Amino acid sequence: xxxVSQHPSRxxxxxxxxxxxxxxxxxxxxxxxxWYRQFPKQSLMLMATSNEGSKATYEQGVEKDKFLINxxxxxxxxxxxxxxxxxxxxxxxxxxxxxxxxxxxxxxFGPGTRLTVL
Amino acid sequence: xQLLEQSPQFLSIQEGENLTVYCNSSSVFSSLQWYRxxxxxxxxxxxxxxxxxxVKKLKRLTFQFGDARKDSSLHITAAQPGDTGLYLCxxxxxxxxxxxxxxxxxxxxxxxxxx
Numbered sequence: 001x002x003x004v005s006q007h008p009s010r011x012x013x014x015x016x017x018x019x020x021x022x023x024x025x026x027x028x029x030x031x032x033x034x035w036y037r038q039f040p041k042q043s044l045m046l047m048a049t050s051n052e053g054s055k056a057t058y059e060q061g062v063e064k065d066k067f068l069i070n071x072x073x074x075x076x077x078x079x080x081x082x083x084x085x086x087x088x089x090x091x092x093x094x095x096x097x098x099x100x101x102x103x104x105x106x107x108x109f110g111p112g113t114r115l116t117v118l
Numbered sequence: 119x120q121l122l123e124q125s126p127q128f129l130s131i132q133e134g135e136n137l138t139v140y141c142n143s144s145s146v147f148s149s150l151q152w153y154r155x156x157x158x159x160x161x162x163x164x165x166x167x168x169x170x171x172x173v174k175k176l177k178r179l180t181f182q183f184g185d186a187r188k189d190s191s192l193h194i195t196a197a198q199p200g201d202t203g204l205y206l207c208x209x210x211x212x213x214x215x216x217x218x219x220x221x222x223x224x225x226x227x228x229x230x231x232x233x
Binding site for chain 1: 124151153158159160161162163166204206208220221223224225226228
């Protein structure tokens with residue numbers, strides 16, 4: 001159990017276009033999902049917290065109009081990178097929080113999406 | 119902001135050697151998780167420790183949570199090339215406040231085990 005999927009796994013786009021990344025919890029409901037960005041050989045940087053049915057909470061320095069997050073259901077959150085630029089190229093990872101006392105609010109991560117903006 | 123200092127940042131060893139990775143903080147965490155990540159993939163949860171002083175074993179990996187729940191260690195015995203990867207510790211702050219539910223990540227340890 002506790003499987004999280006991401007789609008697409010890789011995407012290459014032209015500068016100025018928008019890209020949507022999906023994050024799904026496959027076998028559990030996730031009221032909260034998180035979106036991270038990771039640079040090569042570095043740790044994860046939290047971008048935003050996505051709560052089902054409400055607006056996402058963005059970390060300081062993350063542009064909410066550029067990184068649009070929608071958490072439409074208990075199993076799906078999407079991240080849209082709008083008007084992408086080469087500096088947005090990165091590895092984007094989502095995680096889903098499995099709540100409940102027994103699970104100690106563990107987070108399970110998706111396989112990541114490699115975004116390359118030309 | 120609760121910070122986790124993870125060390126060492128890089129570790130290159132020969133197959134069969136033992137190693138320990140440390141995560142330290144001045145703050146108390148409700149729980150602490152260890153992840154392993156391979157290039158191009160997402161982190162995979164190895165273990166969650168919750169109780170101060172707790173020790174968990176996963177085959178050749180031993181995880182310990184400090185008595186005060188401010189630090190943790192990962193010890194690998196007889197490392198193998200398959201252990202190569204990025205190891206991340208992540209702590210969950212105490213309940214309440216704006217950071218509830220979020221994980222605070224250490225900087226990561228890149229482990230390379232040579233055959």
